[in-house]
Structure formats: C-alpha cells, structure tokens
Amino acid sequence: MATLTEYRDREHWSFSALNQFLNICSLQFYFQRIQKLQSQFTPVNLSFGSAFHRAMEWAHMLKKEGGAPKEQEARDMFRDLWNRQVQEDRNIRFDDEITPDTCSAQGADLVAAFLKAADPEEEVVQVNEAFAVPLVDGQGQVLEKPIVGEIDCVVRKGGITTLVDWKTSAKRWSRGQADKSLQPTVYLYGYRQLYNREVPMRFDVVVKNKTPVCEQHVTTRTEDQFNRMVELVKKVDAMIASEHFLPAEQSYWCAGCQYGVACRAWHRQASRVSVKMAA
Amino acid sequence: MLKAIVSYSKKVPVDGQNFSSQGYSVSLETELPETQPAAIQAKLHETFDLVKSTVEQELANGSGHAARPLQAQPPAGNQVPARASGDKASNKQIKFITDLATQRGLSLSDINTDVSKRYGVAGLYDLNRKQASSLLDELNGRKAA
Numbered sequence: 444m445a446t447l448t449e450y451r452d453r454e455h456w457s458f459s460a461l462n463q464f465l466n467i468c469s470l471q472f473y474f475q476r477i478q479k480l481q482s483q484f485t486p487v488n489l490s491f492g493s494a495f496h497r498a499m500e501w502a503h504m505l506k507k508e509g510g511a512p513k514e515q516e517a518r519d520m521f522r523d524l525w526n527r528q529v530q531e532d533r534n535i536r537f538d539d540e541i542t543p544d545t546c547s548a549q550g551a552d553l554v555a556a557f558l559k560a561a562d563p564e565e566e567v568v569q570v571n572e573a574f575a576v577p578l579v580d581g582q583g584q585v586l587e588k589p590i591v592g593e594i595d596c597v598v599r600k601g602g603i604t605t606l607v608d609w610k611t612s613a614k615r616w617s618r619g620q621a622d623k624s625l626q627p628t629v630y631l632y633g634y635r636q637l638y639n640r641e642v643p644m645r646f647d648v649v650v651k652n653k654t655p656v657c658e659q660h661v662t663t664r665t666e667d668q669f670n671r672m673v674e675l676v677k678k679v680d681a682m683i684a685s686e687h688f689l690p691a692e693q694s695y696w697c698a699g700c701q702y703g704v705a706c707r708a709w710h711r712q713a714s715r716v717s718v719k720m721a722a
Numbered sequence: 723m724l725k726a727i728v729s730y731s732k733k734v735p736v737d738g739q740n741f742s743s744q745g746y747s748v749s750l751e752t753e754l755p756e757t758q759p760a761a762i763q764a765k766l767h768e769t770f771d772l773v774k775s776t777v778e779q780e781l782a783n784g785s786g787h788a789a790r791p792l793q794a795q796p797p798a799g800n801q802v803p804a805r806a807s808g809d810k811a812s813n814k815q816i817k818f819i820t821d822l823a824t825q826r827g828l829s830l831s832d833i834n835t836d837v838s839k840r841y842g843v844a845g846l847y848d849l850n851r852k853q854a855s856s857l858l859d860e861l862n863g864r865k866a867a
Contacts, residue, residue, distance in 0.1 A: 444844040453813055453847070575847035577820045579830060585820040587813050589847055637845050639831035 450575040450591040458629040467696045473688035474702040482701035484536040494528040498554045499609045507567040518551040556655035569597040574633040581670035606644040621660035628672045631664045724754040728769045748773045761862045764818040811854030816846050822861040
C-alpha cells in the first residue's frame with residue numbers, strides 16, 4: 444500500500460484542502476495551495492498537533508505489536524518528539540504564555556491522559572492507513588481527481604471495526620460537532636470504497652484543560668451524505684476555476700493566520716492569477 | 723474506423739544563445755478501433771503519453787536531433803514502452819477505468835476488490851500505468867496482455 448505522501452504526488456482532493464477552502468478561508472487556500480507562498484511562521488497548534496500525533500502513532504504501533512506503552516515512557520516520548528518538532532519547524536510562533544516548555548509539559552500530560560483513558564480490550568488493527576479513491580457523484584459521474592487521506596487508526600472490539608482520529612482541542616466538543624464534520628464523510632467514503640464495509644468513525648479528543656479531559660465522539664454517514672460531499676467537491680472545483688478566493692475575516696483562524704501579510708495586501712494587488720491546478 | 727492524429731511539440735532554449743529556441747515535435751497517426759467515448763479518450767490518452775514521452779526522451783538524451791519518425795500503429799496497452807513498472811497510473815486512466823466499470827454496473831468497492839485480488843495492490847490508485855492499461859483493454863472487451 445502506498446503512503447499518503449505517494450498518493451499526494453498526483454493531483455488530488457483531501458479533507459484538509461476542502462476544509463480549508465470551505466470552513467477556514469478560501470484566500471488562505473489560494474495562498475498556500477495555488478500561489479504556494481512561503482508561510483510567515485508555523486502556528487504553534489500545528490506543530491503541537493504533529494508532535495502529539497507522532498506520539499499517538501508510537502503508542503498505537505506498540506499496542507498493535509502486543510506491547511503496552513507505560514506512562515513515563517509515553518511522557519518521555521512526547522518530550523523527545525516535541526523537541527524534534529521544534530527543530531524541524533524552526534519558525535514556530537510562540538508567545539508569553541505558550542512557550543516550548545509549556546507545550547512540552549502540556550503534551551506529556553495529554554498523552555498520559557489519553558493512554559490512561561484507552562480501552563485495553565480494544566484491538567489496534569491498523570495505524571496510519573492511507574487511501575486514494577475516485578470520487579463519483581450520485582449520477583455516476585466520475586471526477587478526475589481522487590480524494591486522498593490517512594486514517595489515524597483502525598480499531599476493533601466485539602467484532603465492530605471503528606476508524607479513529609486523534610485530536611487535541613482547546614475546549615470540549617459541542618454536541619453534534621462530529622456529525623457535522625466533513626472529515627468522517629471523506630474517511631468513511633474512502634474506507635467503504637476500499638473494503639465495501641459500512642463502519643463508524645470516532646474522534647478521540649483530549650481537551651487541553653489543566654487536568655486533561657478525554658472525550659469520544661462516534662459518528663456514521665449515509666449514502667446521501669457521501670453524494671453531498673461529492674457535490675461540494677464539484678462546486679469547490681468550479682469556484683477555484685473561477686478564482687473565487689475571498690478573505691474570511693471573521694474566521695476563528697484569521698487572527699493567527701500565517702498568510703496575514705499577503706492577505707492584508709490582497710485587495711491592493713492584481714492578484715487574480717490564472718489558476719492552473721487545484722488542491 | 724476512426725482515425726486520430728496525435729501531436730506533441732516542445733521548444734527549449736539553445737544553450738549559450740539568447741532569444742533562440744529549438745523545437746522538437748512528433749506526430750502520430752493511428753486508428754481507433756473503439757467506439758465508446760470513454761474508450762476513445764483512453765486510447766487518445768495512451769497515444770499522447772507515448773508521443774510525449776518520446777519527445778521528452780529525445781530531449782533528456784540531449785540528442786539535439788529531430789525526433790525519429792514513429793511507425794504508425796495502434797498503441798495497444800501492452801505495447802506502450804519506456805515507462806518504469808513502478809510508474810503510477812494517471813488520474814485520467816483511473817477515471818476511464820472507473821467510468822467503464824460503473825457503466826457495466828460494477829460498484830467502486832467491486833472494482834477495488836477485483837484490482838486488489840488480481841494485482842495485489844490496495845486500490846485503483848496503486849496500479850501502475852501498464853496494469854491500468856491492461857485493465858482498460860479488458861474492460862473494453864479486448865484480451866489483456
């Protein structure tokens with residue numbers, strides 16, 4: 444099976460591209476994915492999330508092989524991964540409250556809390572399962588670009604297979620947040636095409652409270668929701684072709700956007716560059 | 723029988739000479755045995771790939787000579803040369819496969835299961851060009867390589 448990086452070599456759609464265009468900011472999408480601007484800095488949450496994800500990968504690979512990650516071992520692993528992340532990303536934007544040290548301590552606590560809350564009877568079937576599948580709409584029309592993604596983890600318990608995505612969050616998830624997310628639609632669509640199986644998806648969320656809280660949010664998708672997702676992709680494709688890129692100035696992401704300088708100059712520039720490729 | 727002329731040309735700068743270029747081009751005339759639009763598109767895509775890769779090879783070899791004339795013949799899938807076996811199938815090839823398969827009433831998971839069993843890959847996008855070409859031939863009703 445190919446890796447996500449290999450699948451990304453071809454023109455494609457992904458949840459993160461769609462989410463960025465639809466829910467974060469279509470102008471940020473343009474700066475990052477079409478104009479390919481160098482970002483001014485790396486948002487600390489992105490780096491932190493990457494290190495957390497790597498720690499989860501390590502712990503779940505260990506579980507898959509029959510091992511059991513110990514708390515102190517997991518804490519040390521996160522600190523080590525975080526230090527490496529800081530070296531790799533270099534230009535992470537910290538502030539007075541969020542420093543490399545506070546992140547290191549908080550991440551270690553989150554990983555420890557996560558492992559403590561994990562169900563020991565749950566079998567880890569797969570870690571980081573990449574997929575690339577064709578997008579087909581409700582009328583049977585096949586889109587040229589596939590949708591690609593990587594499922595964090597596949598688990599099984601009592602004969603039920605569940606796709607799992609690991610998340611850290613600044614606050615508790617609201618009721619229905621998982622049901623509205625586009626991510627399970629994309630991932631369950633991919634999984635169904637590859638394995639012909641209808642399974643649920645679960646977000647395992649660890650909330651960054653002083654004492655971390657672990658939540659699980661299970662969701663499923665229907666055929667109609669898959670068709671709706673493909674229609675969304677078609678519309679986004681058309682919007683990109685017509686250079687429909689607008690600043691989302693009330694987006695929660697706006698204040699910490701790594702393309703802020705380019706965005707502030709956007710309306711003064713003849714920046715209507717022809718779009719040759721998307722996503 | 724439908725006929726198609728497929729051409730590819732490329733201009734590159736001449737080393738050491740400003741404001742000058744050399745052009746390389748290949749044209750290939752071929753017959754299209756297919757009648758279905760998706761199959762015709764697939765054949766055109768394969769032929770274009772062949773013509774394009776020939777021009778690119780000439781440039782990569784630094785021959786500086788005009789491309790040799792190609793013998794016009796139908797570019798059957800198993801005759802497409804010069805691609806490494808690890809070269810992945812293109813998005814267009816996979817789209818044609820999916821189009822043809824869905825027209826025949828196969829579901830996407832059926833196609834993936836079939837591809838997985840026959841080629842030992844996880845899914846359609848893990849096929850290489852040759853495998854995809856062979857599968858296209860089969861879906862078009864011709865004997866695969």
